[in-house]
Amino acid sequence: MATITLEQEINPWEAQAARFDYAARKLNLDEGIWKILRYPSREIIVHIPVMMDDGHIEVFTGFRVQHSVARGPGKGGIRYSPDVTLDEVRALASWMTWKCAVVNIPFGGAKGGIICDPKHMSMGEIERMTRRYTSDIIEFIGPEKDVPAPDVNTNDQVMAWIMDTYSMHMRQTVTAVVTGKPLSIGGSRGRTEATGRGIAMVCDEAMRYLSMRQEGCRVVIQGFGNVGSNAARLMTDRGYKIVGIAEQDGGLYNPNGIDVCALLDYRERNRTVLGFKGAEAADSDQLLLSDCEILIPAATENVITSRNADRIKARIVCEGANGPTTAVADEILADKKIFIIPDILANAGGVTASYFEWVQDRQGYFWNEATVNERLEAILRESFDDVVRYAEAHNVNNRIAAYMLAIDRVAFTIKQRGIYA
Ligand SMILES: NC(=O)C1=CN([C@@H]2O[C@H](COP(=O)(O)OP(=O)(O)OC[C@H]3O[C@@H](n4cnc5c(N)ncnc54)[C@H](OP(=O)(O)O)[C@@H]3O)[C@@H](O)[C@H]2O)C=CC1
Numbered sequence: 001m002a003t004i005t006l007e008q009e010i011n012p013w014e015a016q017a018a019r020f021d022y023a024a025r026k027l028n029l030d031e032g033i034w035k036i037l038r039y040p041s042r043e044i045i046v047h048i049p050v051m052m053d054d055g056h057i058e059v060f061t062g063f064r065v066q067h068s069v070a071r072g073p074g075k076g077g078i079r080y081s082p083d084v085t086l087d088e089v090r091a092l093a094s095w096m097t098w099k100c101a102v103v104n105i106p107f108g109g110a111k112g113g114i115i116c117d118p119k120h121m122s123m124g125e126i127e128r129m130t131r132r133y134t135s136d137i138i139e140f141i142g143p144e145k146d147v148p149a150p151d152v153n154t155n156d157q158v159m160a161w162i163m164d165t166y167s168m169h170m171r172q173t174v175t176a177v178v179t180g181k182p183l184s185i186g187g188s189r190g191r192t193e194a195t196g197r198g199i200a201m202v203c204d205e206a207m208r209y210l211s212m213r214q215e216g217c218r219v220v221i222q223g224f225g226n227v228g229s230n231a232a233r234l235m236t237d238r239g240y241k242i243v244g245i246a247e248q249d250g251g252l253y254n255p256n257g258i259d260v261c262a263l264l265d266y267r268e269r270n271r272t273v274l275g276f277k278g279a280e281a282a283d284s285d286q287l288l289l290s291d292c293e294i295l296i297p298a299a300t301e302n303v304i305t306s307r308n309a310d311r312i313k314a315r316i317v318c319e320g321a322n323g324p325t326t327a328v329a330d331e332i333l334a335d336k337k338i339f340i341i342p343d344i345l346a347n348a349g350g351v352t353a354s355y356f357e358w359v360q361d362r363q364g365y366f367w368n369e370a371t372v373n374e375r376l377e378a379i380l381r382e383s384f385d386d387v388v389r390y391a392e393a394h395n396v397n398n399r400i401a402a403y404m405l406a407i408d409r410v411a412f413t414i415k416q417r418g419i420y421a
Protein backbone atom coordinates (compact mmCIF):
# COMPACT_ATOMS: atom_id res chain seq x y z
CA MET A 1 0.00 0.00 0.00
CA ALA A 2 1.32 3.50 -0.86
CA THR A 3 2.53 5.69 2.02
CA ILE A 4 -0.33 7.77 3.42
CA THR A 5 -0.69 10.36 6.15
CA LEU A 6 -2.45 9.60 9.45
CA GLU A 7 -5.21 11.96 8.34
CA GLN A 8 -5.80 9.85 5.20
CA GLU A 9 -5.48 6.64 7.22
CA ILE A 10 -8.31 7.63 9.57
CA ASN A 11 -10.65 9.02 6.93
CA PRO A 12 -13.43 6.37 6.92
CA TRP A 13 -14.22 6.96 3.25
CA GLU A 14 -10.56 6.38 2.28
CA ALA A 15 -10.52 3.29 4.52
CA GLN A 16 -13.58 1.87 2.76
CA ALA A 17 -12.28 2.79 -0.69
CA ALA A 18 -8.87 1.16 -0.06
CA ARG A 19 -10.50 -2.19 0.76
CA PHE A 20 -12.99 -1.85 -2.11
CA ASP A 21 -10.24 -1.13 -4.65
CA TYR A 22 -8.11 -4.01 -3.39
CA ALA A 23 -10.99 -6.50 -3.44
CA ALA A 24 -12.15 -5.25 -6.86
CA ARG A 25 -8.66 -5.81 -8.30
CA LYS A 26 -8.57 -9.32 -6.83
CA LEU A 27 -11.97 -10.02 -8.43
CA ASN A 28 -10.85 -8.55 -11.71
CA LEU A 29 -14.03 -6.47 -11.50
CA ASP A 30 -15.33 -5.04 -14.75
CA GLU A 31 -14.30 -1.36 -14.97
CA GLY A 32 -17.88 -0.15 -15.56
CA ILE A 33 -19.17 -1.94 -12.47
CA TRP A 34 -16.19 -0.57 -10.54
CA LYS A 35 -17.24 2.95 -11.53
CA ILE A 36 -20.85 2.33 -10.46
CA LEU A 37 -19.87 0.95 -7.06
CA ARG A 38 -16.87 3.16 -6.28
CA TYR A 39 -19.05 6.16 -5.26
CA PRO A 40 -22.49 6.51 -3.65
CA SER A 41 -25.37 6.85 -6.08
CA ARG A 42 -27.06 9.70 -4.18
CA GLU A 43 -25.99 12.14 -1.44
CA ILE A 44 -28.56 14.38 0.21
CA ILE A 45 -27.47 17.33 2.39
CA VAL A 46 -30.08 19.22 4.38
CA HIS A 47 -29.88 22.23 6.69
CA ILE A 48 -32.43 21.75 9.44
CA PRO A 49 -33.79 24.77 11.33
CA VAL A 50 -34.88 23.93 14.87
CA MET A 51 -36.49 26.15 17.49
CA MET A 52 -34.46 25.48 20.65
CA ASP A 53 -36.06 25.47 24.10
CA ASP A 54 -34.76 28.97 24.91
CA GLY A 55 -36.46 30.39 21.80
CA HIS A 56 -33.41 30.80 19.55
CA ILE A 57 -33.13 29.06 16.18
CA GLU A 58 -30.32 26.62 15.49
CA VAL A 59 -29.58 25.16 12.05
CA PHE A 60 -28.19 21.60 11.97
CA THR A 61 -26.60 19.93 8.95
CA GLY A 62 -27.88 16.45 8.13
CA PHE A 63 -27.01 13.85 5.52
CA ARG A 64 -28.60 10.80 3.94
CA VAL A 65 -26.34 8.93 1.55
CA GLN A 66 -27.58 6.06 -0.62
CA HIS A 67 -24.63 4.08 -1.86
CA SER A 68 -26.44 1.40 -3.87
CA VAL A 69 -30.03 0.28 -4.31
CA ALA A 70 -29.19 -2.46 -6.82
CA ARG A 71 -30.17 -5.35 -4.53
CA GLY A 72 -33.17 -3.66 -2.89
CA PRO A 73 -34.16 -0.52 -0.95
CA GLY A 74 -31.36 1.38 0.76
CA LYS A 75 -30.88 0.27 4.38
CA GLY A 76 -28.88 1.75 7.21
CA GLY A 77 -28.95 3.67 10.45
CA ILE A 78 -28.97 7.35 11.34
CA ARG A 79 -26.39 8.70 13.76
CA TYR A 80 -26.47 11.88 15.82
CA SER A 81 -23.02 13.14 16.81
CA PRO A 82 -20.85 16.27 16.71
CA ASP A 83 -18.26 14.19 14.78
CA VAL A 84 -20.51 13.26 11.83
CA THR A 85 -19.00 14.19 8.44
CA LEU A 86 -20.13 13.57 4.87
CA ASP A 87 -17.13 11.28 4.30
CA GLU A 88 -18.07 9.24 7.36
CA VAL A 89 -21.69 8.87 6.20
CA ARG A 90 -20.49 7.92 2.69
CA ALA A 91 -18.28 5.19 4.15
CA LEU A 92 -21.04 3.94 6.44
CA ALA A 93 -23.49 3.82 3.49
CA SER A 94 -21.03 1.78 1.41
CA TRP A 95 -20.40 -0.58 4.31
CA MET A 96 -24.17 -1.14 4.48
CA THR A 97 -24.19 -2.23 0.81
CA TRP A 98 -21.44 -4.76 1.49
CA LYS A 99 -22.93 -5.88 4.81
CA CYS A 100 -26.39 -6.58 3.35
CA ALA A 101 -24.74 -8.50 0.52
CA VAL A 102 -22.53 -10.55 2.89
CA VAL A 103 -25.62 -11.75 4.78
CA ASN A 104 -27.52 -11.98 1.50
CA ILE A 105 -30.58 -9.93 2.44
CA PRO A 106 -32.51 -7.96 -0.21
CA PHE A 107 -31.30 -4.45 0.59
CA GLY A 108 -28.84 -1.96 -0.75
CA GLY A 109 -26.81 0.37 1.44
CA ALA A 110 -27.57 3.79 2.89
CA LYS A 111 -26.76 5.78 6.03
CA GLY A 112 -27.73 9.07 7.61
CA GLY A 113 -26.34 11.45 10.16
CA ILE A 114 -26.88 14.84 11.73
CA ILE A 115 -24.06 16.98 13.12
CA CYS A 116 -25.37 17.72 16.61
CA ASP A 117 -24.63 16.98 20.23
CA PRO A 118 -27.69 15.13 21.53
CA LYS A 119 -26.16 14.88 25.02
CA HIS A 120 -26.69 18.64 25.31
CA MET A 121 -30.15 18.76 23.78
CA SER A 122 -33.56 18.25 25.40
CA MET A 123 -35.96 15.51 24.23
CA GLY A 124 -38.14 18.23 22.68
CA GLU A 125 -35.21 19.64 20.70
CA ILE A 126 -34.20 16.17 19.48
CA GLU A 127 -37.79 15.41 18.48
CA ARG A 128 -38.18 18.68 16.51
CA MET A 129 -34.82 18.12 14.78
CA THR A 130 -35.74 14.52 13.91
CA ARG A 131 -39.14 15.45 12.50
CA ARG A 132 -37.75 18.29 10.37
CA TYR A 133 -34.90 16.08 9.07
CA THR A 134 -37.50 13.44 8.13
CA SER A 135 -39.61 16.01 6.26
CA ASP A 136 -36.53 17.27 4.43
CA ILE A 137 -35.57 13.82 3.11
CA ILE A 138 -39.11 12.47 2.77
CA GLU A 139 -39.19 11.90 -0.97
CA PHE A 140 -36.06 9.78 -0.77
CA ILE A 141 -37.14 7.34 1.98
CA GLY A 142 -39.93 4.74 2.17
CA PRO A 143 -40.42 0.98 2.53
CA GLU A 144 -39.48 0.40 -1.12
CA LYS A 145 -36.86 3.17 -1.35
CA ASP A 146 -34.68 3.53 1.71
CA VAL A 147 -35.38 2.29 5.24
CA PRO A 148 -33.51 4.03 8.12
CA ALA A 149 -32.75 2.46 11.52
CA PRO A 150 -30.98 3.41 14.77
CA ASP A 151 -27.22 3.92 15.05
CA VAL A 152 -25.00 5.86 17.47
CA ASN A 153 -27.11 8.12 19.75
CA THR A 154 -30.43 7.25 18.10
CA ASN A 155 -32.93 4.70 19.42
CA ASP A 156 -36.46 3.30 19.13
CA GLN A 157 -38.00 6.64 20.20
CA VAL A 158 -36.22 8.47 17.37
CA MET A 159 -37.46 5.78 14.95
CA ALA A 160 -41.02 6.26 16.27
CA TRP A 161 -40.81 10.02 15.48
CA ILE A 162 -39.53 9.30 11.97
CA MET A 163 -42.30 6.76 11.35
CA ASP A 164 -44.93 9.18 12.66
CA THR A 165 -43.67 12.13 10.59
CA TYR A 166 -43.49 10.03 7.43
CA SER A 167 -46.99 8.64 8.10
CA MET A 168 -48.41 12.17 8.62
CA HIS A 169 -47.12 13.18 5.18
CA MET A 170 -48.44 9.98 3.56
CA ARG A 171 -51.87 10.37 5.30
CA GLN A 172 -51.64 6.74 6.51
CA THR A 173 -49.57 4.72 8.96
CA VAL A 174 -46.49 3.29 7.24
CA THR A 175 -44.63 1.19 9.80
CA ALA A 176 -42.12 -0.32 7.34
CA VAL A 177 -40.45 3.05 6.62
CA VAL A 178 -38.01 2.49 9.51
CA THR A 179 -36.82 -0.44 11.62
CA GLY A 180 -35.71 -0.52 15.23
CA LYS A 181 -39.09 0.86 16.31
CA PRO A 182 -40.82 0.21 19.65
CA LEU A 183 -42.69 -3.13 19.69
CA SER A 184 -46.06 -1.39 20.07
CA ILE A 185 -45.78 0.29 16.66
CA GLY A 186 -44.40 -2.49 14.50
CA GLY A 187 -40.98 -3.17 16.00
CA SER A 188 -39.59 -6.67 15.99
CA ARG A 189 -38.87 -8.77 19.02
CA GLY A 190 -35.11 -9.22 19.35
CA ARG A 191 -34.05 -6.19 17.25
CA THR A 192 -32.62 -4.16 20.15
CA GLU A 193 -30.24 -6.95 21.20
CA ALA A 194 -29.66 -8.33 17.69
CA THR A 195 -26.31 -6.68 16.94
CA GLY A 196 -24.83 -7.83 20.27
CA ARG A 197 -26.42 -11.26 19.82
CA GLY A 198 -24.93 -11.51 16.34
CA ILE A 199 -21.50 -10.72 17.77
CA ALA A 200 -21.87 -13.55 20.29
CA MET A 201 -22.95 -15.87 17.47
CA VAL A 202 -20.01 -15.10 15.15
CA CYS A 203 -17.59 -15.39 18.10
CA ASP A 204 -19.01 -18.88 18.73
CA GLU A 205 -18.39 -19.70 15.06
CA ALA A 206 -14.82 -18.39 15.29
CA MET A 207 -14.22 -20.49 18.41
CA ARG A 208 -15.35 -23.59 16.54
CA TYR A 209 -13.29 -22.67 13.47
CA LEU A 210 -10.13 -22.09 15.54
CA SER A 211 -10.78 -25.04 17.87
CA MET A 212 -10.98 -22.79 20.94
CA ARG A 213 -13.40 -23.01 23.88
CA GLN A 214 -15.83 -20.32 25.07
CA GLU A 215 -15.54 -21.28 28.72
CA GLY A 216 -13.19 -18.84 30.40
CA CYS A 217 -12.21 -17.21 27.10
CA ARG A 218 -11.15 -13.64 28.04
CA VAL A 219 -12.96 -10.82 26.24
CA VAL A 220 -12.30 -7.06 26.23
CA ILE A 221 -15.06 -4.81 24.88
CA GLN A 222 -14.73 -1.15 23.89
CA GLY A 223 -18.06 0.70 24.10
CA PHE A 224 -20.85 -0.23 26.50
CA GLY A 225 -23.76 1.14 24.47
CA ASN A 226 -26.38 -0.89 22.63
CA VAL A 227 -23.90 -3.14 20.83
CA GLY A 228 -21.20 -3.53 23.49
CA SER A 229 -23.47 -4.04 26.49
CA ASN A 230 -25.70 -6.60 24.76
CA ALA A 231 -22.65 -8.47 23.45
CA ALA A 232 -21.18 -8.48 26.99
CA ARG A 233 -24.39 -9.80 28.54
CA LEU A 234 -25.07 -12.48 25.95
CA MET A 235 -21.45 -13.63 25.78
CA THR A 236 -21.36 -14.02 29.58
CA ASP A 237 -24.38 -16.33 29.27
CA ARG A 238 -22.38 -18.43 26.79
CA GLY A 239 -19.41 -18.89 29.14
CA TYR A 240 -17.07 -16.13 27.93
CA LYS A 241 -15.33 -14.08 30.64
CA ILE A 242 -15.63 -10.31 30.11
CA VAL A 243 -12.41 -9.03 31.69
CA GLY A 244 -12.37 -5.46 30.36
CA ILE A 245 -14.84 -2.73 29.42
CA ALA A 246 -13.42 0.45 27.82
CA GLU A 247 -15.76 3.44 27.77
CA GLN A 248 -15.20 6.99 26.58
CA ASP A 249 -14.71 8.34 30.13
CA GLY A 250 -12.56 5.44 31.42
CA GLY A 251 -12.41 1.69 31.69
CA LEU A 252 -12.78 -1.30 34.02
CA TYR A 253 -10.68 -4.44 34.38
CA ASN A 254 -11.19 -7.61 36.37
CA PRO A 255 -9.09 -10.67 35.45
CA ASN A 256 -11.69 -12.92 37.11
CA GLY A 257 -14.52 -11.57 34.97
CA ILE A 258 -16.85 -8.58 35.36
CA ASP A 259 -20.40 -9.24 36.57
CA VAL A 260 -22.10 -7.70 33.52
CA CYS A 261 -25.64 -7.70 34.96
CA ALA A 262 -24.42 -5.89 38.09
CA LEU A 263 -22.54 -3.41 35.90
CA LEU A 264 -25.63 -2.74 33.76
CA ASP A 265 -27.57 -2.12 36.92
CA TYR A 266 -24.86 0.21 38.24
CA ARG A 267 -24.69 2.12 34.94
CA GLU A 268 -28.48 2.52 34.90
CA ARG A 269 -28.35 4.16 38.34
CA ASN A 270 -25.16 6.21 37.90
CA ARG A 271 -25.12 6.96 34.14
CA THR A 272 -21.45 5.86 34.02
CA VAL A 273 -19.48 2.65 34.53
CA LEU A 274 -16.85 4.54 36.52
CA GLY A 275 -16.78 3.79 40.24
CA PHE A 276 -18.18 0.25 39.80
CA LYS A 277 -16.85 -1.79 42.72
CA GLY A 278 -16.64 -5.12 40.87
CA ALA A 279 -13.54 -4.15 38.86
CA GLU A 280 -10.45 -1.94 38.98
CA ALA A 281 -10.38 1.36 37.11
CA ALA A 282 -8.28 1.05 33.93
CA ASP A 283 -7.14 3.27 31.10
CA SER A 284 -9.40 2.73 28.07
CA ASP A 285 -6.61 2.90 25.48
CA GLN A 286 -4.48 0.41 27.45
CA LEU A 287 -7.42 -2.00 27.72
CA LEU A 288 -7.36 -2.47 23.94
CA LEU A 289 -3.79 -3.73 24.30
CA SER A 290 -4.41 -6.05 27.24
CA ASP A 291 -3.95 -9.82 27.30
CA CYS A 292 -7.16 -11.46 26.08
CA GLU A 293 -8.42 -13.93 23.51
CA ILE A 294 -11.10 -11.68 21.98
CA LEU A 295 -11.10 -7.91 21.51
CA ILE A 296 -14.43 -6.36 20.51
CA PRO A 297 -14.24 -2.71 19.46
CA ALA A 298 -17.93 -1.70 19.67
CA ALA A 299 -17.80 2.10 19.87
CA THR A 300 -16.54 4.05 16.91
CA GLU A 301 -14.17 4.19 13.90
CA ASN A 302 -10.37 4.25 13.92
CA VAL A 303 -9.55 2.73 17.26
CA ILE A 304 -7.06 0.23 15.82
CA THR A 305 -4.59 2.19 13.69
CA SER A 306 -0.92 2.12 12.65
CA ARG A 307 -0.21 3.62 16.10
CA ASN A 308 -1.36 0.68 18.22
CA ALA A 309 -2.02 -2.34 15.95
CA ASP A 310 1.39 -3.90 16.58
CA ARG A 311 0.65 -3.96 20.33
CA ILE A 312 -2.73 -5.73 20.12
CA LYS A 313 -2.45 -9.09 21.92
CA ALA A 314 -5.89 -10.59 21.23
CA ARG A 315 -6.11 -13.75 19.13
CA ILE A 316 -9.43 -12.58 17.61
CA VAL A 317 -10.67 -9.07 16.81
CA CYS A 318 -14.44 -9.08 16.35
CA GLU A 319 -15.58 -5.71 15.00
CA GLY A 320 -18.82 -4.65 16.65
CA ALA A 321 -18.39 -1.06 15.48
CA ASN A 322 -18.30 -0.01 11.85
CA GLY A 323 -14.78 0.76 10.66
CA PRO A 324 -12.86 0.36 13.95
CA THR A 325 -9.70 -0.80 12.13
CA THR A 326 -7.88 1.25 9.50
CA ALA A 327 -6.62 -0.31 6.27
CA VAL A 328 -3.00 0.18 7.37
CA ALA A 329 -3.72 -1.55 10.70
CA ASP A 330 -5.30 -4.46 8.78
CA GLU A 331 -1.92 -5.32 7.32
CA ILE A 332 -0.22 -5.18 10.72
CA LEU A 333 -2.88 -7.42 12.28
CA ALA A 334 -2.59 -9.85 9.34
CA ASP A 335 1.19 -10.09 9.88
CA LYS A 336 0.49 -10.93 13.53
CA LYS A 337 -1.95 -13.66 12.36
CA ILE A 338 -4.79 -12.12 14.33
CA PHE A 339 -8.13 -13.56 13.22
CA ILE A 340 -10.43 -10.68 12.19
CA ILE A 341 -14.19 -10.98 12.07
CA PRO A 342 -14.79 -7.91 9.90
CA ASP A 343 -17.50 -5.37 10.71
CA ILE A 344 -19.55 -6.15 7.61
CA LEU A 345 -20.00 -9.67 8.98
CA ALA A 346 -19.57 -9.25 12.75
CA ASN A 347 -22.18 -6.54 13.33
CA ALA A 348 -24.62 -7.68 10.64
CA GLY A 349 -26.99 -9.16 13.23
CA GLY A 350 -28.61 -5.73 13.59
CA VAL A 351 -29.51 -5.24 9.96
CA THR A 352 -30.56 -8.88 9.65
CA ALA A 353 -33.09 -8.41 12.46
CA SER A 354 -34.11 -5.13 10.79
CA TYR A 355 -34.83 -7.13 7.65
CA PHE A 356 -37.05 -9.40 9.75
CA GLU A 357 -38.84 -6.31 11.13
CA TRP A 358 -39.45 -4.94 7.62
CA VAL A 359 -40.83 -8.34 6.50
CA GLN A 360 -43.12 -8.56 9.57
CA ASP A 361 -44.40 -4.98 9.09
CA ARG A 362 -45.24 -5.66 5.47
CA GLN A 363 -47.01 -8.92 6.36
CA GLY A 364 -48.69 -7.50 9.46
CA TYR A 365 -47.76 -10.79 11.14
CA PHE A 366 -45.31 -10.78 14.04
CA TRP A 367 -42.93 -13.55 15.09
CA ASN A 368 -42.00 -14.67 18.58
CA GLU A 369 -38.49 -13.96 19.85
CA ALA A 370 -37.33 -17.56 19.49
CA THR A 371 -38.17 -17.47 15.77
CA VAL A 372 -36.27 -14.19 15.29
CA ASN A 373 -33.19 -15.55 17.09
CA GLU A 374 -33.29 -18.89 15.31
CA ARG A 375 -33.47 -17.26 11.87
CA LEU A 376 -30.77 -14.77 12.85
CA GLU A 377 -28.47 -17.59 13.88
CA ALA A 378 -29.06 -19.50 10.63
CA ILE A 379 -28.12 -16.45 8.53
CA LEU A 380 -25.06 -15.49 10.57
CA ARG A 381 -23.70 -19.05 10.69
CA GLU A 382 -24.03 -19.41 6.95
CA SER A 383 -22.48 -15.98 6.33
CA PHE A 384 -19.53 -16.73 8.64
CA ASP A 385 -18.99 -19.97 6.78
CA ASP A 386 -19.25 -18.23 3.38
CA VAL A 387 -16.60 -15.68 4.40
CA VAL A 388 -14.04 -18.08 5.88
CA ARG A 389 -14.43 -20.56 2.99
CA TYR A 390 -14.04 -17.70 0.51
CA ALA A 391 -10.89 -16.56 2.35
CA GLU A 392 -9.44 -20.07 2.18
CA ALA A 393 -10.35 -20.55 -1.47
CA HIS A 394 -8.86 -17.23 -2.59
CA ASN A 395 -6.00 -17.07 -0.12
CA VAL A 396 -7.03 -13.67 1.28
CA ASN A 397 -7.81 -12.48 4.80
CA ASN A 398 -11.37 -12.46 6.15
CA ARG A 399 -11.93 -8.76 5.50
CA ILE A 400 -10.95 -8.94 1.85
CA ALA A 401 -12.93 -12.18 1.51
CA ALA A 402 -16.05 -10.45 2.88
CA TYR A 403 -15.60 -7.50 0.49
CA MET A 404 -14.99 -9.81 -2.48
CA LEU A 405 -18.03 -11.93 -1.69
CA ALA A 406 -20.20 -8.83 -1.29
CA ILE A 407 -18.92 -6.98 -4.36
CA ASP A 408 -19.35 -10.11 -6.45
CA ARG A 409 -22.98 -10.48 -5.31
CA VAL A 410 -23.81 -6.82 -5.97
CA ALA A 411 -22.03 -6.86 -9.36
CA PHE A 412 -23.95 -10.00 -10.35
CA THR A 413 -27.26 -8.29 -9.54
CA ILE A 414 -26.32 -5.14 -11.45
CA LYS A 415 -25.47 -7.21 -14.53
CA GLN A 416 -28.62 -9.29 -14.18
CA ARG A 417 -30.85 -6.20 -13.87
CA GLY A 418 -29.21 -4.81 -16.94
CA ILE A 419 -28.32 -1.44 -15.46
CA TYR A 420 -24.99 -2.01 -17.11
CA ALA A 421 -26.40 -3.12 -20.48
N1 LIG B 1 -27.02 -0.22 17.06
C1 LIG B 1 -26.89 -1.12 16.09
O1 LIG B 1 -27.79 -1.95 15.86
C2 LIG B 1 -25.65 -1.18 15.29
C3 LIG B 1 -24.53 -0.43 15.59
N2 LIG B 1 -23.38 -0.63 14.89
C4 LIG B 1 -22.16 0.12 15.21
O2 LIG B 1 -21.74 -0.20 16.54
C5 LIG B 1 -21.07 0.94 17.10
C6 LIG B 1 -21.72 1.32 18.42
O3 LIG B 1 -23.10 1.58 18.16
P1 LIG B 1 -24.20 1.59 19.33
O4 LIG B 1 -23.82 0.64 20.39
O5 LIG B 1 -25.50 1.46 18.65
O6 LIG B 1 -24.05 3.07 19.85
P2 LIG B 1 -24.43 3.65 21.29
O7 LIG B 1 -24.58 5.10 21.10
O8 LIG B 1 -25.53 2.87 21.91
O9 LIG B 1 -23.11 3.32 22.16
C7 LIG B 1 -21.83 3.73 21.84
C8 LIG B 1 -21.00 3.52 23.10
O10 LIG B 1 -19.62 3.72 22.79
C9 LIG B 1 -19.07 4.65 23.73
N3 LIG B 1 -17.98 5.37 23.09
C10 LIG B 1 -18.05 6.34 22.15
N4 LIG B 1 -16.81 6.71 21.78
C11 LIG B 1 -15.95 5.96 22.51
C12 LIG B 1 -14.55 5.88 22.61
N5 LIG B 1 -13.76 6.65 21.87
N6 LIG B 1 -14.00 4.99 23.47
C13 LIG B 1 -14.78 4.19 24.23
N7 LIG B 1 -16.13 4.22 24.18
C14 LIG B 1 -16.70 5.10 23.35
C15 LIG B 1 -20.23 5.53 24.11
O11 LIG B 1 -19.95 6.18 25.33
P3 LIG B 1 -20.64 7.61 25.64
O12 LIG B 1 -22.11 7.31 25.77
O13 LIG B 1 -19.98 8.03 26.89
O14 LIG B 1 -20.35 8.49 24.45
C16 LIG B 1 -21.34 4.49 24.21
O15 LIG B 1 -21.29 3.82 25.44
C17 LIG B 1 -21.11 2.03 16.02
O16 LIG B 1 -19.96 1.93 15.21
C18 LIG B 1 -22.33 1.62 15.18
O17 LIG B 1 -22.27 2.12 13.86
C19 LIG B 1 -23.29 -1.55 13.89
C20 LIG B 1 -24.37 -2.31 13.54
C21 LIG B 1 -25.66 -2.12 14.15
Ligand SMILES: O=C(O)CCC(=O)C(=O)O
Residues within 6 Å of the ligand: 075, 076, 077, 078, 099, 147, 148, 149, 150, 151, 179, 180, 322, 347, 348, 350, 351, 352, 354
Ligand atom coordinates in the same frame (compact mmCIF):
# COMPACT_ATOMS: atom_id res chain seq x y z
O1 LIG C 1 -30.60 -2.05 11.21
C1 LIG C 1 -30.31 -1.43 10.21
O2 LIG C 1 -31.04 -1.28 9.27
C2 LIG C 1 -28.94 -0.81 10.03
C3 LIG C 1 -28.05 -0.90 11.21
C4 LIG C 1 -26.79 -0.13 10.88
O3 LIG C 1 -26.82 1.05 10.71
C5 LIG C 1 -25.54 -0.86 10.73
O4 LIG C 1 -25.55 -2.09 10.59
O5 LIG C 1 -24.49 -0.20 10.74
